[in-house]
Amino acid sequence: MAESQSDWGGDRKPDQSGVVFEDAEYRLAVVDLLGAIAYGELSAFERLVDDAKLAPSMRDKVEMGAMATQEFGHVARLQDRIRELGSDPFEAMAPFEAAIDLFHAHTAPADWYEGLVKAYVGDGMAADFYREIAAYLDADTRDLIIASLEDSGHADFAVRHIRQAIAADPRLGGRLALWARRLMGEALTQAQRVAAERDALSALLAGGVDRPGLDLAAIGRMFNRITERHDDRMAEVGLSA
């Protein structure tokens, strides 16, 4: 979070949050965002459980199952918040179903290692993106989003396994690097699709008279930061981005 450029929010008090939501457009945009994250987590849960079937051992399967249930645990909290904001959580999630399902349909892992890279790189990228947006939101929403994206040591599990596998078979590194690039491309494709379709979310990023937003240059910088962090993540497991 340190490097994200928030002009807002850092010193907001929770009791000010109610005021923000008097702006109906802001409220709708936040509901949209929480709906997207909630569907993303529900979907990640299902895919992780699927991908865990490729695990070489029961121990690894249980570890990936733990990642999966952590994602599922966030869904209820996000849904509660959507209800508090006066919307139906399932209606809020529905608009993101097609794009997120397509992302997964286009990136079904062929083996355990592709599954691990997807869990590691995909979750990391999504978390970076949502954290960037969260920096422009009221404190309550921001805290909820950041808590929903927490990772309790599961990335370490992926890093350790991917590194070991590449050390044992260097050719695997080449294949996984290509795979990660495909994941990144597919994620950007679907993110653009969502941005084009969801006016409230786009308006949120653009800001308003009383709310700072992102101009084109700021959006460019945001994507640069996300890409840099993706590269760091790749380097961490010994893959060139």
Add this chain to the structure above:
Amino acid sequence: MAESQSDWGGDRKPDQSGVVFEDAEYRLAVVDLLGAIAYGELSAFERLVDDAKLAPSMRDKVEMGAMATQEFGHVARLQDRIRELGSDPFEAMAPFEAAIDLFHAHTAPADWYEGLVKAYVGDGMAADFYREIAAYLDADTRDLIIASLEDSGHADFAVRHIRQAIAADPRLGGRLALWARRLMGEALTQAQRVAAERDALSALLAGGVDRPGLDLAAIGRMFNRITERHDDRMAEVGLSA
């Protein structure tokens, strides 16, 4: 639990448990039983997430996902207890993989309602069986097993949905009644297979010089009770057993 015939355990104090485990055979049998339940829950978790894909709405999918993560949550507690008893939890789970996987391979639901009946009837039956055995164990083990089998309202969800569906389409009732019978038959087949292969578990049921066990008549009564409860469960959703 009220109607299960425990000659033992009801008034045992937790601090007596240590003594029981000085009997190596008893310890192994308990490890076996906890391993079976743990693999059963891990496996149920995976299948429920799979079957949730058949859900007619996102709301139903989330509800079944909640059932699934509850099962997964029990795995870690059972594994911790196996470790406390000095065994490796994955080694303890491994002997039950084949039988439980075969049960699921032979009972893949064709639609959402078959999945619901399987979750409701299958979990209920397994829980009855383990509770019956738990009555013959030390208090600590018994409490852990009973906690692992708790159902927090998910059966109600299944009952409500199955009833509604049968009311709307009575022919569905006939198909689901046949399906439940198949589930029962397949479960008994695999349970017999496990009993034949796992000497420690069979010895546990047979008892020892200082430990009450089940004679053939008592085993017969136990299966009668399990069957009766299965019939009650079927009647509850409006199906004839």
